[in-house]
Amino acid sequence: MRRKRLERQLDALRDGLLDEQSARGLERAWRRRTVGPSGRQALDPRMALSSHLEGVMNGMFLVLVGLLWPRLSLSRRGQRWLPGLALYGTCAN
Secondary structure, three states, X not given: OXXXXXXXXXXXXXXXXXXXXXXXXXXXXXXXXXXXXXXXXXXXXXXXHHHHHHHHHHHHHHHHHHHHHHHOOOOHHHHHHHHHHHHHHHHHO
């Protein structure tokens, strides 16, 4: 029940209140938040906590980039490449 409500809120954010990158960052942070508590069942709980915190930090970074995006003055090439590179960097991290 609660999960569906959060998914609806994320959909509403994606539909217009936030731009695409901010919504992706929030979604990534939310998914890490829901997966994080299962770290107690992992073989190495410290590694589970570490990956959970890394996901939350990456999600917050993407939200920040999305909020600052309209204020950045980039070339056309930068506007095309930077969103993909930011997403790839946070996923590969």
